[in-house]
Amino acid sequence: MAFPDIQSFMRLLEQRGELVRVSVPVSRELEITEIADRMVKRGGPALLFENVVGSAYPVVIGLLGTKERVALALGVDDLDGLAEKVRALIDLSGGGSKLGLLSNVTKLRDAMNLPPRRVKNAPVQQVVWRGDEVDLSRIPVLKCWPLDGGPFVTLPLVITNDPETGERNMGMYRVQVMSRNTTGMHWQRHKTGTKHLEKARKLGKKLEVAVAIGGDPALIYAATAPLPPVPGLDEFALAGYLRGQRYPVTKGVTVDLDVPANAEFILEGYVDPSEDWVVEGPFGDHTGFYTLPDLYPQFHVTAVTMRERPVYPATIVGRPPMEDAYLIEASERLFLPAAQLIIPEIVDYHMPPAGVAHNLVFVSIRKTYPGQAYKVANGLFGLGQMMFAKVIVVVDEDVTVSDFGAVWREVAQKAVPGRDTLTTRGPIDVLDHSSRGWGYGGKLIIDATTKRPEETGSGVSSRDDQAGDVTPETFQPHASAELPTFDGVLAQTQTGDGYWLVALDKTRPGQAQELARAFAAHPAARGIRHLLICDDQTDVGNLQDVWWTILNNIDAERDVAVHGGLLAWDGARKLPEEGFVREWPPKIVMDGAVVNRVDALWHVYGLPEQWR
Numbered sequence: 001m002a003f004p005d006i007q008s009f010m011r012l013l014e015q016r017g018e019l020v021r022v023s024v025p026v027s028r029e030l031e032i033t034e035i036a037d038r039m040v041k042r043g044g045p046a047l048l049f050e051n052v053v054g055s056a057y058p059v060v061i062g063l064l065g066t067k068e069r070v071a072l073a074l075g076v077d078d079l080d081g082l083a084e085k086v087r088a089l090i091d092l093s094g095g096g097s098k099l100g101l102l103s104n105v106t107k108l109r110d111a112m113n114l115p116p117r118r119v120k121n122a123p124v125q126q127v128v129w130r131g132d133e134v135d136l137s138r139i140p141v142l143k144c145w146p147l148d149g150g151p152f153v154t155l156p157l158v159i160t161n162d163p164e165t166g167e168r169n170m171g172m173y174r175v176q177v178m179s180r181n182t183t184g185m186h187w188q189r190h191k192t193g194t195k196h197l198e199k200a201r202k203l204g205k206k207l208e209v210a211v212a213i214g215g216d217p218a219l220i221y222a223a224t225a226p227l228p229p230v231p232g233l234d235e236f237a238l239a240g241y242l243r244g245q246r247y248p249v250t251k252g253v254t255v256d257l258d259v260p261a262n263a264e265f266i267l268e269g270y271v272d273p274s275e276d277w278v279v280e281g282p283f284g285d286h287t288g289f290y291t292l293p294d295l296y297p298q299f300h301v302t303a304v305t306m307r308e309r310p311v312y313p314a315t316i317v318g319r320p321p322m323e324d325a326y327l328i329e330a331s332e333r334l335f336l337p338a339a340q341l342i343i344p345e346i347v348d349y350h351m352p353p354a355g356v357a358h359n360l361v362f363v364s365i366r367k368t369y370p371g372q373a374y375k376v377a378n379g380l381f382g383l384g385q386m387m388f389a390k391v392i393v394v395v396d397e398d399v400t401v402s403d404f405g406a407v408w409r410e411v412a413q414k415a416v417p418g419r420d421t422l423t424t425r426g427p428i429d430v431l432d433h434s435s436r437g438w439g440y441g442g443k444l445i446i447d448a449t450t451k452r453p454e455e456t457g458s459g460v461s462s463r464d465d466q467a468g469d470v471t472p473e474t475f476q477p478h479a480s481a482e483l484p485t486f487d488g489v490l491a492q493t494q495t496g497d498g499y500w501l502v503a504l505d506k507t508r509p510g511q512a513q514e515l516a517r518a519f520a521a522h523p524a525a526r527g528i529r530h531l532l533i534c535d536d537q538t539d540v541g542n543l544q545d546v547w548w549t550i551l552n553n554i555d556a557e558r559d560v561a562v563h564g565g566l567l568a569w570d571g572a573r574k575l576p577e578e579g580f581v582r583e584w585p586p587k588i589v590m591d592g593a594v595v596n597r598v599d600a601l602w603h604v605y606g607l608p609e610q611w612r
Contacts, residue, residue, distance in 0.1 A: 002075065002243035003216045005123070005262040006313055009073060010048065010060060018069060019046040019060075022605045027053050028151070029143040032061065033316050034590055034598045035605065040065040040316075040323050044611040048311070055140035061314045062323060064217065070326045073217030074242050082333040085242070114237035115246060122250035122261035124214075129304040130254070134181045136301065139213075139265065140312050141177050145284030146591045149293060151177045152283060154315045157212040157223045157235075158185070159257050160192075163199045168258065170235035172223045175211060175267075176280050178298070184280035185209070185271055185299045188430045189439060197297060201273035208255040209271055209299055214264030214313050218242040224327050225334065226385040236260075254303040264310040269301040284588040286317035286324050287356050287552055291431050292585050318588045320353035320548060328357050343379045345372065350401040354544050358388040358429045359551035362401040365394060370454040373447035374422060381426060381443070388429040390556060393446045405497075405543070411448045412498035412529045413475050417567035420447040420455070423557045433585050434553050434574065442557025478527025486515050491540045498529040500566075501540040509577040512570040513561075520563035531568040537587055538571075 003009045013019035026032055026049050036047060039062055046062040046069070064070045071078050076085070129135070141151040153175035161168050169192040176184040187193040200207040214220075222235040222242065236258070240247040249258040255268045277295035285291045315323050328351055340346050349363040365376050373394035380386045395401065395410045415421060421444060428441040435441025451473065453460040477498035488511060492502040500519065504512060512533050519531055534540065534549045550571035554560060559570040574580035602612050 002218070002245050003073070005216050006060070006063070006214045006220075006264065007311060009063065009217050010046070010311070012072075013046055013063070013069070014048075017045065019048060019063075020044075020607065021048045021050055022607070023050050024601075024604055024606075025051045025053050026605075028055065028059065028140045030146065030591060030594045031598065032059060032142055032314075033144045034594050035607070036061045036316055037318065037322075037590070038598075039607075039611055041321060042611050052140040055138060055312075057138075057140055057310055057312050059140050059142070059312050059314055061316070063313065064221070064315075064326055065323045067326045067329055070217075070221070070330050074221060074330065075218075075244065079330055079333045082242075082330060083336045086334055087337040114233070114240050116236040116240060116249045116258065117246040118258075119248045119250055119261050122248075122259075123307050124212075124259070124261060124263040124266055125250065125253060125305045126308045127306045128253055130302070134301050134304050136177050136180055136183070136267075136304075139304075142314050142316070144316050145290070145318065145588050146594075147282050147290055147586065148284055149176060149279075149281045153177070153183070153211065153213065154317070155213060155220060155313050157215060157219065157260070157263075158193060159210040159212065159259060160196045160207060161257060162196055163203050163205065163207065168234050168236070169193065169196065170212075170223050174283060175299070176283070178278065181269075181301045183211075183267075183299045183301065184278060185297045186280060187297060190427070190430070197271060197273050200271075204274075206270040206272045208257055209269055210252050210255055210257045210259045211267040211299070212260050212263040213266070214311070215239075215260040215262055216243065219247065219260055220313075221327060221330060224324075225331050252303075253305060264307055264312065266303075266305045267299075267301050268303040268305070269299055271297045271299050273297070282585075284318050285431055286322065287431055287433070288319040288548060289433055289552060289587055290585045291433075292583055320356055320544070322353075324357075325353040328353075339380070339383060342383065343376055345376060347397040348401050349380075352404050352547075354404070354547040355391070355551050356548070358385070359390045359432075360547070361386070361389045361392045362407050363392060363394050364397050364399050364401050365449065366397050367449050370452040373449050374445055377445040378424075381424075387427045389443065390428065390432070390441070390554075391444045391446070391551065393448055395448045396450055407448070408499070409497045411446055412477060413448075414450060414473065415446050415448040415529075416473075417529060417565060418562040420451075421445070421560075421562075421567060422447075423560065425557060432552075433582070434555055434559075436555045436558060438582070441555045442559075444556035444560055475529065476527065477529070480524035480527065483524050484519060484522045486518055487511070489515070490536055493540050494524070494528060495543075498527065500525070500528045500531045501543075501546050502531065502533050503536055503538045503540050504533055504572050505536040506572040506575075509575050512572045516561070516563045516566070516568035516570070520566045520568065525564065525566055528566060531563070531566045532571065533569060534571045535573055 049059045143151045156175045158173050159170050173186045219239040222239040236247045248261040250261040252268045259266050278298045280296040281293040282290045345365045347364040377392040424443050428435040430439040479494035479496050488505045490503045494500045538549045539545045550569050553571040
């Protein structure tokens with residue numbers, strides 16, 4: 001079903017018991033974050049804060065906080081239904097017969113729903129602030145985390161047109177409020193907004209920008225989706241296809257841009273490429289770490305338009321799992337058919353929350369020849385935003401890639417450190433704080449498929465083995481009761497499937513490497529294949545926390561090495577004495593006073609104890 005706007009989606013969620021109202025006064029600075037963070041991590045409902053201190057407008061958060069709500073928002077029974085919708089669109093087959101052509105009528109009708117439609121009377125322009133009337137402090141923009149540089153719009157739909165071609169783009173780039181009428185514009189180097197700004201600079205003109213807040217759930221999702229560069233396919237078109245009807249847009253009141261007619265708020269204005277950039281950040285980001293202050297363009301707001309009774313939608317990002325994990329899963333399902341069209345041996349893929357999207361990709365394949373895992377992984381590195389992937393694990397087709405533990409058991413059983421692991425280099429997400437350079441670093445491929453003879457060093461070839469019978473190699477994992485001591489080790493444990501987890505208080509250069517060599521030489525390493533060295537803030541009893549820390553804190557080429565029979569992952573903090581020249585950011589931790597306040601007021605909010 002298509003939702004006219006976000007408020008209609010809210011009403012349905014409330015009818016289903018999946019939206020709860022909080023009527024008591026709540027602060028937009030940290031307090032809403034702490035409540036919402038608990039809710040999403042427990043699979044609780046969305047929240048409507050009706051009384052936000054200092055603003056006349058309510059805040060809704062967590063609308064897409066479960067995979068079931070994302071599926072509902074996108075009009076499918078479950079997220080796998082997205083793959084079927086796309087597969088139906090790209091499979092315009094049927095041959096040249098009349099019957100074959102008629103079989104495609106429905107598909108073509110769906111495709112015709114892609115272009116947006118222009119409307120004159122837009123709900124989002126019922127109220128207009130211009131010039132001196134603009135005051136962004138009246139909108140309840142959240143300060144999410146203690147070290148944030150200020151309040152950030154966290155669900156912004158940032159709209160620009162290519163200054164040369166007129167081609168439209170919408171992306172979700174965080175927006176820090178700097179003053180009553182200016183914000184930062186967090187356009188990273190790989191983003192389309194950056195390309196549009198550079199073209200405007202060369203043409204000597206300002207770049208018009210509109211920031212929509214709200215719309216309907218399909219549009220909010222579409223703004224996050226990594227669209228391929230297909231002519232005519234933009235975020236409005238994707239949203240139109242997902243909702244089954246053309247998307248309503250209208251012209252801005254001070255900018256010549258199409259904006260969603262059903263949004264809650266629109267910020268209109270411009271970015272002047274001739275201006276000096278401004279310091280933006282820090283920001284508690286989706287990685288679970290703060291991104292540190294940096295220079296970004298400044299957005300000047302010339303008008304704010306809104307509904308007569310708008311709701312301000314927000315999200316928070318931080319330590320996984322968060323709401324963005326379900327949007328990422330939706331993108332997985334949506335683009336699976338396209339990946340399979342290009343790399344047909346792919347059965348499925350998954351980006352687990354611990355990998356915060358780009359850091360970890362599991363992919364299962366139909367393997368028919370040696371080296372195929374590396375062919376698939378390198379192919380994925382060349383597909384759009386998959387170029388930012390840091391670790392790709394390839395498994396056999398019978399492995400469920402959404403089963404986090406099952407995949408790592410396959411890795412321990414079938415991937416011999418060194419022989420079945422390969423490091424390379426390439427583009428890295430600019431938010432990655434551990435890479436060897438900004439936006440550039442090491443990558444790791446792990447081949448955890450059943451091996452062909454050529455892959456094990458056998459003299460027998462797959463060609464000779466026509467029967468296809470492959471005798472799996474065996475590895476017997478064993479967890480030792482007696483573990484060695486080492487300077488700085490705060491906690492450690494071994495799992496029964498071949499992993500050694502260590503929390504290290506690192507105080508000197510090379511300490512993690514010394515630990516790896518010492519532990520690899522110890523008898524306790526006999527039943528282990530992976531040594532995961534984490535920082536001192538990691539809970540080694542929580543496998544998700546361990547992998548989240550490891551994947552954030554490694555450059556695969558620099559920090560993943562074979563010691564004896566172990567693959568050692570150095571996820572400890574990197575030091576300047578080790579040649580790491582950038583500042584190491586802190587993990588996101590909520591202020592203790594806010595945590596205590598929320599604990600004390602939980603019953604006042606009217607929220608059930610089960611979500612506390």
